[in-house]
Amino acid sequence: MNTADAKHEIDLIKRLAQKETTAIKEFISEYQQSVFRICLGFVHNKEDAEELTQDVLIEVIKQAKKFKGQSKLKTWIYRICYTRSLNKIKNNKWNKWMSSLDDLIGWNEPKTKADDPSQIMEKDEIKTALHRAIDSLPERQRVAFILSKYDQLPYQEIAETMDVSLSSVESLLFRARKNLQTSLAKYSGVMTN
Amino acid sequence: MKKEENITQKIDEWISDEVRAHSINIDADLIENKLNQAHPIIEKNHLTVFTTIIIMVICVSLGFISVDKKVTASKAQQETIYFNDITLENMEKSMLNP
Numbered sequence: 001m002n003t004a005d006a007k008h009e010i011d012l013i014k015r016l017a018q019k020e021t022t023a024i025k026e027f028i029s030e031y032q033q034s035v036f037r038i039c040l041g042f043v044h045n046k047e048d049a050e051e052l053t054q055d056v057l058i059e060v061i062k063q064a065k066k067f068k069g070q071s072k073l074k075t076w077i078y079r080i081c082y083t084r085s086l087n088k089i090k091n092n093k094w095n096k097w098m099s100s101l102d103d104l105i106g107w108n109e110p111k112t113k114a115d116d117p118s119q120i121m122e123k124d125e126i127k128t129a130l131h132r133a134i135d136s137l138p139e140r141q142r143v144a145f146i147l148s149k150y151d152q153l154p155y156q157e158i159a160e161t162m163d164v165s166l167s168s169v170e171s172l173l174f175r176a177r178k179n180l181q182t183s184l185a186k187y188s189g190v191m192t193n
Numbered sequence: 194m195k196k197e198e199n200i201t202q203k204i205d206e207w208i209s210d211e212v213r214a215h216s217i218n219i220d221a222d223l224i225e226n227k228l229n230q231a232h233p234i235i236e237k238n239h240l241t242v243f244t245t246i247i248i249m250v251i252c253v254s255l256g257f258i259s260v261d262k263k264v265t266a267s268k269a270q271q272e273t274i275y276f277n278d279i280t281l282e283n284m285e286k287s288m289l290n291p
Binding site for chain 1: 196197200201204205207208211212215216217218219221223224225227228
């Protein structure tokens with residue numbers, strides 16, 4: 001990051017801490033798409049991602065006073081973003097558990113199992129399989145993969161965001177790719193079409 | 194092309210499609226309004242937990258009251274039977290030994 005960018009960040013964060021309207025507008029237009037893309041990578045749902053994006057932006061503005069400038073503003077925002085997203089997923093697990101209880105009792109409509117790849121292709125559920133595969137990745141692999149693929153973040157920035165070394169990021173992404181390939185191997189026939 | 198490479202390429206394509214298909218446009222006024230909103234003393238989640246605890250306490254209390262009532266009723270019944278027995282014995286005795 002060059003000095004002009006650094007100066008801009010410091011200025012923006014100072015104005016955000018004062019809750020200046022122009023700073024809030026500038027901050028939202030600058031970061032909303034990146035935050036939204038990462039949130040989407042975690043929750044796979046537009047409505048949840050929008051809600052989460054708003055929460056992240058609000059938290060950043062509220063916490064602006066506490067930002068010490070030890071890391072880049074972007075890195076700090078991404079850190080808040082993925083922590084919030086992971087928390088949201090954990091909270092959603094309770095709802096999913098309740099939903100499965102409803103399935104067990106019979107209050108919900110029974111879901112049709114579609115393990116046959118051709119059936120899945122017909123229903124356009126292959127993306128659901130991809131989402132499931134991403135969700136089943138270990139937490140650190142998932143974070144690295146989403147930051148890399150959903151927001152095209154360079155490895156160096158992923159390393160700074162996750163507070164790990166560059167080689168760790170490479171290793172996490174390599175393992176994530178391998179795990180996804182294994183999880184989605186049975187759909188390879190569908191993919192070639 | 195190897196099978197693994199093909200899968201990886203497809204994954205990248207799907208993610209790109211997904212990202213391209215969605216975008217967000219947040220109204221800055223909405224964020225400002227939310228920032229200016231007063232903080233609730235108890236958060237929604239805390240309120241749910243609090244309500245659940247209160248309901249549990251009420252249920253347990255009702256259970257205790259119900260059990261206590263049954264015990265009291267059974268004791269009263271036993272005492273009545275005992276009292277009735279004594280009365281009959283006394284009556285028999287008084288009949289035998291006028």
